[in-house]
Amino acid sequence: MSLDDRKLEVLRAIVEDYVKTREPVGSKALVERHQLGVSSATVRNDMAVLEEEGYIRQPHTSAGRVPTDAGYRLFVDRLTRIKPLSPAERRAIERFMVGVVDLDDVVHRTVRLLATLTRQVAVVQYPSLSRSAVRHLELVPISTTRLMLVMITDTGRVEQRLVEMPAPVPEGDVWDLRRRVNEKLAGQKLADAPPLVEKLVEECAPERRGDMVCLATVLLETLVERSEERLALAGTANLTRGGVLDFQGTLRPVLEALEEEVILLKLIGDLEPSTTRVLIGDENEIDNLRSASVVSTGYGPGATIVGGLGVLGPTRMDYPGTIATVRAVARYVGDLLAQN
């Protein structure tokens, strides 16, 4: 049996009321607050069907109904009208971003902005190295046998690593190394870099081979292996809004999950262009986050994606509003990056 329009409308009403009040919603309250055009008895029948289909459930007999994960899913997929941002929100975004000085700044402000607007936990991934290109590589002598390798990417990220050389390297040689690596790698996507680094070693004069191998090793680590994608987090305090009720008893598992960068990256990473992903409760693969939902999207200059951002909150969240905010912020950050 499929759901007719009114039943969907009832589901929508339940979700909206429950999100607003945090309390199981009963048939009587529903007809009072929404213009459904039918009596509470009819709504009760509809609710019975919705429950049978698994979209809502009763915490106990003779309590109101609460949406299930499947209910939220249906709500998000079929019942969500896009909610335009309020002018106040637009202004907040603009104001938040005036006078940014560098990438760190952009990311930090963004994550705070997201947390404030959505009143949830926000996560922003730094522009992913694998999708960036090398702008410049710098070698700075630290001591006779130590060089600091500094990589600057076109997305503004700066990564540094210490290189231990096998033997003292004269100033002139540092020069030469710097020129060579830049010639070969500047402008290249990091994803394409490894074979180029190999070539660099091959083409190197034998007497410098030792140095170059050291450098190449660290380069490869920096470029790929250590795909250590960085990210920023804000708004954990928002988890406590509405008591601990939203997360079945304890925040513990959620806080634990938030400490694992790997988990967070999985949540907001790997996004297709110009889609917004919504993971609701169980859909999430991380056990600790079974009672949470994640709304995430990619951002980047123009149509390309260089990183992800998103928010995490209780399954009982304002999906339309959150989705709209996440999208708007992502677009804004993209524009900001495009300007540099």
Place this chain on the structure above:
Amino acid sequence: MSLDDRKLEVLRAIVEDYVKTREPVGSKALVERHQLGVSSATVRNDMAVLEEEGYIRQPHTSAGRVPTDAGYRLFVDRLTRIKPLSPAERRAIERFMVGVVDLDDVVHRTVRLLATLTRQVAVVQYPSLSRSAVRHLELVPISTTRLMLVMITDTGRVEQRLVEMPAPVPEGDVWDLRRRVNEKLAGQKLADAPPLVEKLVEECAPERRGDMVCLATVLLETLVERSEERLALAGTANLTRGGVLDFQGTLRPVLEALEEEVILLKLIGDLEPSTTRVLIGDENEIDNLRSASVVSTGYGPGATIVGGLGVLGPTRMDYPGTIATVRAVARYVGDLLAQN
């Protein structure tokens, strides 16, 4: 009236029991668990005195006693025998630190280590810029009118900022600028740098004055104004140990405080050499953290201090153990930094 030895012993027993059990401790339980050599009635009298002096209190009439902030203070100041680290802890520290690659790595590992060992929230400040010296300044052309300024300090920190130039700068001039700033600033403490930067501008040839002013502005921001001390945080999930009880109802204020870098820096910053600071409950100036205690200390290579680290937990914490761990970790990190 001053407290005789036995009363102090009673206080110690109360603190230790309460920390262990989380429950108000009564006179009878005390004499059973500790060899005080007197009867429970005597202990009751002592407790009455301790209460009058403000070191313990009763949650309600006819409940056991609980230490007050002042009680913990006295305990920490006069009753704490230094607890040596267990071999297991020593091993954990050693093992945690094998194979560190750079400063970021050291800081992240340290903060996790601290959180794991103390089972509390850990904070580690990056080596403070103001106490570091410039090792090298690098200028990398990004476009004709944009330079990336990269500063490397002797503590391993790398800071970068974008410099917008008023007009296109030819390659040679970049060269010249780089030479000049390095000559003037390399090796200098950042704290001493501002006047040197001023001088740099004065000594500059008039035709390059414009460029130098831009550069100097950003330099000053990087060096001082933006004293943006970075830090790392871990172990927030530990706040939920023992329910929410430890923080009088909600974690909210604590989580909020933990999001403010400024607050955290105040907590673990400004330390005198080789002391461990313990702030208990109210002693703390931040309202949100009235129900928390902070144990912090400075670290650095040798006897100098380049940054602070510490942990935050409920006032009801194992002070001797925590103090020992914090000290040990700080010393270890100091040694690690000294090796570089």
Place this chain on the structure above:
DNA sequence: CCTGGCACTCGCACGGACAGAGTGCCAGTC
């Protein structure tokens, strides 16, 4: 100065009663 004893105070856990919200179902109506 310490101790045993005793009366007293509370908090808390348990259980019954009650009100309120919400449901399911049924018979009646359009």
Place this chain on the structure above:
DNA sequence: GACTGGCACTCTGTCCGTGCGAGTGCCAGG
């Protein structure tokens, strides 16, 4: 056939009253 009003039923949350136990304060005696 779909909707409605009505009714009985179920369950929860809350409020009280009670009893128990832990713990105290105080006092008289060693």
